[in-house]
Amino acid sequence: MKWLVLLGLVVFSECIVKIPLTRVNIMRKTRSEKNMLNNFLKEHAYRLFLTSSPGSNTTTHPLRNINDMVYVGNITIGTPPQEFQVMLDTGSSDLWVPSVLCTSRFCSSHTLFRHLESSTFRPTQETLSLIYVSVRMKGVVAIDTVRIGDLVSTDQRFGLSMEQSGFEGWPFDGILGLSYPNLSLTGGIPVLDNLKNQGAISELVFALYLSKSKPEGSVVMFGGVDKSYYQGALNWIPLIQAGYWCVHMDRQERSMKWLVLLGLVTFSESIVKIPLMRVKMMRKTHSEKTMLKNFLKEHAYRLYLTSSPGSNITTHPLRNIEDMVYVGNITIGTPPQEFQVLFDTGSSDLWVYSVFCTSCLCSSQSLFRHLESSTYRPTNKTFSIEYNSGRMKGVVARDTIRIGDLVSTDQQFGLSMEQSGFEKIPFDGILGLSYPNMSHMGGIPIFDNLKNQGAISEPVFAFYLSKNKPEGSVVMFGGVDKSYYQGTLNWVPLIQADKWCVHMDRISMNRSVIACNGGCEAILDTGSSLILGPRRLISNILRLIGAMPQDSEHYVPCSVVNTLPSIDFTINGINYPVPAQAYAIMDSDDDCYITFEENPLSTSTETWILGDVFLRQYFSVFDRGNDRIGLAQAV
Template sequence: MKWLVFLGLAALSECLVRVPLIKVKSMREKLQENGMLKEYLEKYPNSPAKFLSNNQNKKVTYESLRNYLDLAYVGLITIGTPPQTFKVVFDTGSADLWVPSVFCKTPSCDIHQRFNPWRSSTFKLPPGPVRPVKLRYGSGDILGVVAQDTLKIGDLEDVDQAFVLSTWEDHVFGAFAPFDGILGLGYPDGVQAGGTPVFDNIWKKGLITANFFAFYLTSRGKAGSMLILGDVDHSYYSGELRWVPVTKQQYWQIAMDRISVNGIIIACHNGCQAILDTGTSFVNGPYEDVLNIQNVIRAHHTFIDMYVSDCNTITHLPDVVFVIGGINYPVPSRSYIRKDAFGFCVSTFNSFSDYLFTSKTWILGDVFLREYFSVYDRANNRVGLAPAI
């Protein structure tokens, strides 16, 4: 019996592919520390018009606003033979993989690691003419070309993976971006450049034994954040996983019942949609609802478009409870209020910058996901949540 248990544990360990993640300062934090946040927000306002639904039916519907000022967790991948290493955001809110290339001469590329195809013996271009593409994100665009090469994530080797080599990058991906590129983990319908997303490829090629992945995100200076591919490590959470069906197979989008404080509904009154997004630090939502939350947690607006609270009252602030699938997911004040480099206690609830943005969709970023271990099950199109340890 002992040998059977040992063999079972050995088999389980082979199923798990762990990719360590590093928590870094977000672009918003770096801009603020350098006294450039207000100027940046005024000069480059975020435009939700870049995220019109593909199924408008004569009605304009805005969805999934991507705010790359707030990226915070990065991991390492390699591309090419011999391998060239890149820091990327593993992002559930998008589906493309891109990295800077030596063909990119914009300042945004100059300060990051750039892929050199001449140094890779396995590099190739897809058949046919060169395919220029534009990747559109909430704070800026990427221009590039589609290529193929060997991608390594942890111990996984994904041969002939399609990716985008950037030839031009918007300002937002420059000096204050703590990453070189982005590896999207969304559904194939979210791909902007065409081709098969990374996760779909590694599953179809049999590189993992189960068709899902999971995130464990630490906070308050703790190490150990992890992306887990192909299995679930139960040591990262307590209790049982609660499963919620995906409502739209483009992002990891689910239905949310309501948001409450002390049993009183303060937002999402009649139900709404929410996207679980490892590529956003804050919780983003409709302007009026977020303003209501700021009032409840006694956060006031500042001239640099932030809401701050009295640091002496943080421990007395209530939990903000997200109700999903009939289950309460409380987020305490120690999580939704963070102290910045200047000693201000800043609310991490953020409204979409354009007040004409009428979507009722919420973006549940790392503020929420640090509290809850999350599993993204492509086999059954569902998301699992459990309290993180």
């Protein structure tokens, strides 16, 4: 079967510009070079690779197939024209080629743009950084005339690469992006849009016919469709959102293989208190709830804050998602751009989604637009954060961050350009509040910067999580307000000054030890809604309380909850009981969900994560200055 891939409004007219394609079988390179190219192509998704040969009334530019994995073709830049072999790509929107000023080893074997030889060349003051997964390019933005065959784009913004890594041995000089303008990192109009705006093509449409039986005969057409290349009627598929070449796929049949090509178509006075709010929201589908729960289990030590206005406090509203995670708004940049982030004591970095992002997920999130911030500063760093169920990769930048009235200037943070495994997660990024040693970016975390810059008086924060009503919860920075707890604070030293982890003596029920026999480690995780532990011990607890499995969770009839025993957590010689009414949460009229679950994180010692189920019972103080955690009975 032969397929015609069409993207955009069909236009049948004489203004169609056809570019013949050729499929060339060339000699294979070494296995290692082939694998390098294959890995890049797998990592940098949604590619469009075009080839062409001359035709009578068409715009032509020869392209060729490299290792049967990528089509590359020639374009020219400048006056007089300088020719480059580029990869045409619908996963990005910018054009870049290597510059004569490039110092990387990669450039020694490639054609370099000589700007002094072009009479139409115009420099800009802008820089450019492109991150793929295993490779990167850095350079400057310039303007010149670009030609693709007979198609001409004047005053075209493009990138001149001055440094790149990971491209060694690859058979092209640069990349020409054909995606939507919102994906542009140069902040200009992409080549394809310019061709339309300047009248070089009649419609923002192109179509592909790729021959299977012979090297020649393939064709790409701009501006419309030639019906002679397909049979029957065209089947149209809407994009999930205009801005990414991403469509909904119902399923994958094991007997069929599909190639998807997507292209452009049409604390005292000095205490800073932040009120918290626990909001009961409508349950989503079971699958979406499970995805969020799994993410929270895997991404330990979270801090979730909520707030409402008060007389002498810094406020920023936050909300509880699915009774599992508190998220809240922060702003980045000047003027401020707002993001809903997950506050996390298990990590130390702040990252948000960037306008750089090409993942489908980003279509539904707020994206940081660096060109709109006067205080934005790029860096030469990249970073990668791995979770059990996903990953995030991006670049490091600097800007002004605000959490309510708290301001951290020149704050290092990450701009996510690619992520996987975050689908259905209801936030735009993560703000880490742990120790600096946990930073993946090598900078000063935002909490440390707030102390260093005098925004808070002491490196202390504390939580009160309300049990009986959605409002009333509070997090306070710089000290402790005694009105939120009874008795005295019991201080527990951290095992090591690098994460919020303490020694726990035992876990017991009805005075019998049921877990942590002989001692173990406990992580106080303000973000996790659950209590997590090793599989064998969790299974024993579930058996003792009579919980029955249902899918991946365990339930008891709500009618028996008042008969179930409390579970005691002994820390530093003091018992902290958690009653059944706290660890069994109503999920329906009849069934109550048990919040003890297996910890998916593999550890060398017995480790428990004590989340909101525990912390709603006890006021908690996180003291970075003395490397300790304080616990007291919450009011």
